Amino acid sequence: MAFAQLQIVSSLADAYSKDGADALILIGNFDSIDDSALAETIQQAQITDQRVGKQPLLLKADGVPGQRLVAAPTGPLNRDFDDVRQVFDAAHAAAKVAQDAGARHPVIALNNVNVNDERYQQAFLAAYLGFCQALYQPLEAREAHGEEAIEPTQNVILVGELDVEWAMAVEAGKRVARDLAGTEPERMAPPKFAEYCRQAFAHTSVKVTVIDDYQQLQHEYPLLAAVGRSSMAVERHRPCVIRLEYHGNNPERTVMFAGKGIVYDTGGADLKTGGHMAGMSRDKGGAAGVAGFLKTVSELQPEHLNVVAEIGAVRNSIGSDAFVADEIITGHSGKRVRIGNTDAEGRLIMADLLSHLREEAAKSDGEHELYTVATLTGHAALSKGPYSALVPNGHARRQNLAQALFNAGETYGDPTEISWSRREDFDFVKGRTLCDDLLSSNNGPSAATPRGHQFPMAFLTGVSGLDNHGIDSEHPISYIHIDIAGSGVEGGDWQHGKPTAAPVTCLAGHYLKK
Structure with a gap:
């Protein structure tokens, strides 16, 4: 089972020195860029292409592995609704650009992402997981075409701090x-x-x-x-x-x-x-x-x-x-369920x-x-x-x-x-006759049923016997x-x-x- 193996380095210089490194994916907000050479490349590109800094693009950049720079913007990261998924999404979008350009061993670096902000403390992990999510190919496709043919990117170098074993286990x-x-x-x-x-x-x-x-x-x-x-x-x-x-x-x-x-x-x-x-x-x-x-x-x-x-x-x-609606079936717990x-x-x-x-x-x-x-x-x-x-x-x-x-x-x-369970949910699934203890569901679509995703929890609580282990019991x-x-x-x-x-x-x- 192959997926992009992760290496961690502490600086761009260390990343560039790795054998086989062939692209740089720069993820973040590009209002400011610490590396002067990268800043110059992006600023020059923006003169002729207004998409730069607004969507992931491949730029030719001297001094970068493979002369491939994928500028992958996250947009602002300081608004009320911003979160670490913007790093995930940027890496996801950039991964395909880099791979389609021929990169097989890219470097990922974050720019202007404050990992000390509690929202972005797992930004390095999000970048790696977003990268892998994008390049994943379905099992049937891998079996038909071969993993190496359709998942050619086997390694990624990340500039930052991340527990490699933990990230790859996830x-x-x-x-x-x-x-x-x-x-x-x-x-x-x-x-x-x-x-x-x-x-x-x-x-x-x-x-x-x-x-x-x-x-x-x-x-x-x-x-x-x-x-x-x-x-x-x-x-x-x-x-x-x-x-x-x-x-x-x-x-x-x-x-x-x-x-x-x-x-x-x-x-x-x-x-x-x-x-x-x-x-x-x-x-x-x-x-x-x-x-x-x-x-x-x-x-x-x-x-x-x-x-x-x-x-x-x-x-x-x-x-x-x-099985059909109206059947009454006794479950493992002994509860009698009428099929709705x-x-x-x-x-x-x-x-x-x-x-x-x-x-x-x-x-x-x-x-x-x-x-x-x-x-x-x-x-x-x-x-x-x-x-x-x-x-x-x-x-x-x-x-x-x-x-x-x-x-x-x-x-x-x-x-x-979080959705809270309410008494109406438990009332909804009560048996309607002496023949049955619980009703599995109504006969309408859940999307058109009030509390359509909450009441199934009440059913599961009752039908499994967990209603005997509530906060009123000796063993909750x-x-x-x-x-x-x-x-x-x-x-x-x-x-x-x-x-x-x-x-x-x-x-x-x-x-x-x-």
């Missing part, structure tokens, strides 16, 4: 997440999703266990099995649960994830129509993000942390054996995963923090835009866990927004639902947009960087 995790999220539905059908995980974690400290026996799934993950029922007729589409486990040598807390891995979402019996099915191979972005974070964990091997994840890899197929809409399948597969994790946490000592991560609702994308939505329970709120994740997202350029457990429907792909384009690997960087910044 990028390794993001690459796994992008592969799993973005790959088409046959290449990443449930068994192949599991096989990718086996390969990604081979010879690492992460243990991979796959449950694919359908009778066992029916018994232990009955809601997940119902979603996958119609896919059982096709062997290559059959569902599975993938469990990933990492145990630190001296753990202070345990973090547990349930990841939505819908490898293709037809909508089931509530079939997606009008072109809305296109892009639904990316409905596994939550599971991808979870696996990506575990990859970063496996690279860094933190002593202070245990991390356990259960991923439901399922195809929501349509067929004669498809088969296109609200992601919360069903996570329900049983979360119930297993809740049961495990309740029996164990120490602090446990539970998450669901999913491309769940159009409402999250509509209300939060390109930000991951965090919906915490009461104990997570008291522990300031959502705020800590929010802060990490701001610092590391993987931002989130922190839980946050993360909806990445708005943040999971670039530009919100679920059919063609490149996966962002959210929320890998945010989680890594919070849990793995001390």
Whole structure:
């Protein structure tokens, strides 16, 4: 698995002396430039080209490696709304310019970026991650054409200060997440999703266990099995649960994830129509993000942390054996669920995963923090835009866990927004009859439903048994639902947009960087 390997140097002179250096990418605000030669080159270019300093451009520059200077402006960095993503975006735009110009071993330097400002303290990391995000090519393309042919830039030299091991571990995790999220539905059908995980974690400290026996799934993950029922007729589409486990040598807390891995979402019996099915191979972005974070964990091997994840890899197929609205299915927790809409399948597969994790946490000592991560609702994308939505329970709120994740997202350029759970959300998912304990969803689109991305958290809390571990209990457990429907792909384009690997960087910044 190749991506741009990182080298760190302390000065431009040191960077220029490196063998193979063949371009300079200068990122920042160009109102002033410390290096007089670079300042002269940019000022002369601005005389004949008004785009210089406004968009990334390739300039010929004597004394620069390869005589290639890519001037990549961030714009102002001192306004109320400026943040480190402007460095990420500038590096992202410049990377393609440099590579298309023939550069294979570029130097990245920041100009006029105040890394002492708390907003830009991770600017060097943002530059590296933005560079790698731009040059990433999809798994199917790499397999078809060869990695070296379509990802020719194998090295980057960064002038600044950055923990190389940590930065490359984050990028390794993001690459796994992008592969799993973005790959088409046959290449990443449930068994192949599991096989990718086996390969990604081979010879690492992460243990991979796959449950694919359908009778066992029916018994232990009955809601997940119902979603996958119609896919059982096709062997290559059959569902599975993938469990990933990492145990630190001296753990202070345990973090547990349930990841939505819908490898293709037809909508089931509530079939997606009008072109809305296109892009639904990316409905596994939550599971991808979870696996990506575990990859970063496996690279860094933190002593202070245990991390356990259960991923439901399922195809929501349509067929004669498809589950339908009005069915009542008893989940792993014993809660009876009336199906409101088969296109609200992601919360069903996570329900049983979360119930297993809740049961495990309740029996164990120490602090446990539970998450669901999913491309769940159009409402999250509509209300939060390109930000991951965090919906915490009461104990997570008291522990300031959502705020800590929010802060990490701001610092590391993987931002989130917090949505609070309310009593109306729990009322919304209450069973309507004595036949059922919970209603999985209403029968309308989430984007047109008030509190459409908040009430699924209430459902997941109830269906998993976490409602018995609230702040009124003897054993409260922190839980946050993360909806990445708005943040999971670039530009919100679920059919063609490149996966962002959210929320890998945010989680890594919070849990793995001390």
